[in-house]
Amino acid sequence: MAWMTRFLTAVAFLAVGVIFSPETFGSKSDGNNSPLLITLLKLAHLLCFSTAWGAALWVTFIGGIIMFKNLPRHQFGNLQSKMFPAYFSMVGVCCAIAVGAFGYLHPWKTSGAAEKYQLGFLVAAFAFNLSNLIIFTPMTIEMMKQRHKIEREANIGEEVGWTKNQEVAKKNPKLASMNKKFGMIHGLSSLANILSFGSLAIHSWYLAGALRLVIEIGFIQWKSLNGISGANTASTWARYGPISMRFFVPYAL
Template sequence: MGWAARFLTAVSFLAAGVLFAPDALLGGEGRSGSGVRVAARLAHILSFATAWGAGLWVTFIGGIVMFKYLPRHQFGSLQGKMFPAYFMLMSVCSAISVAAFAYLHPWKTSSTIECYQLGFLIAALGCNLSNLLVFTPMTIEMMMKRHKLEKDLGIGSEVGSSKNEEVAKTSSALAAMNRKFGMIHGLSSLANIMAFGSLAMHSWYLASSLHL
């Protein structure tokens, strides 16, 4: 299914929602808030849910499965293409969530818990932007350099395991490269986990606010 078809499908479902539940989506008489506020709630929920789902899949499922079943260099090259798109999605969704939540809960009139929640969302946005703009480009650049060195040493095509540490014992260049890559990749992973953790904290707030 192409992008146009996917977009059309999403718009069709939104139109169906407006048709069958206009008060819920557009805000009607007897419901709290104007249509703009309802639209802001919808934008916040959809953006948060997208970021939460993407973070859960990439961090705890997709990456592990790919690492287990793909040749290591192929896995790294795929991550190098996927991560910029992933952090772009996470940053956009986080920015929309921050803007929508800040609109719905102005700082001066917000409760303490609402101010904390805005802080969590801003933290998630900051961590995702740091990965998008700083850590991911550095990690990819270092990874490509390490791939080239590993190919020269005849390793990198193994699946699920690595000969890197064994070869690094006799190759000072590879050992130095591993240290640099490990530091940068560690910072990137930490920022990703912190962003996911901030979204997790916000999920508790949303669950407590739902009336099912």
């Protein structure tokens, strides 16, 4: 994963450069940027943010819980050790691109307080993912392997759930000590992941306020049986039949 760490570092420096010196990358303070470029940046921001948000939601609250409840613990741990580096790398790249795109669209020097706060939340999401990728995940995986070794010696680890581990740990000080160390590092990793998810959640609220949903519906007008006509007469609208619908979602980022 060394190449991924270097890549993320390069993307992070690029994103920071876009934030504080967008003019270097062609951004104009008067807002007269290329419409095509602006559209592409909005698309990149929307796709990367939604990918990061969806992945975080699935891994944190759905996929991980389902796997833990249905896989033998050692299989679950080994699968997580392969999945989490890829997960944090993907979310980190998406957050970095979202930061760069948002920073280009909202230069720091001319942005309002709301945009600066949102940029801060995106940077925080990226930083928490990077800390997980570089620091907490490698430590968690290493401690997991050590604990698996102790558990295999005690003939446990192929069951689903924590019951046998907790029972054996009461009589095995070595396993109890490893559980404590693993729990501390895993807790920090989980906290960083939750904080990243929370930062993305706050940004989703901002984006929701930037969306405008416009629905245009055409109706077939039927006169009522009593023959009364008139646009303001309720009986005139005895029946509605939708004949067309257009749904627009302008992304006013």
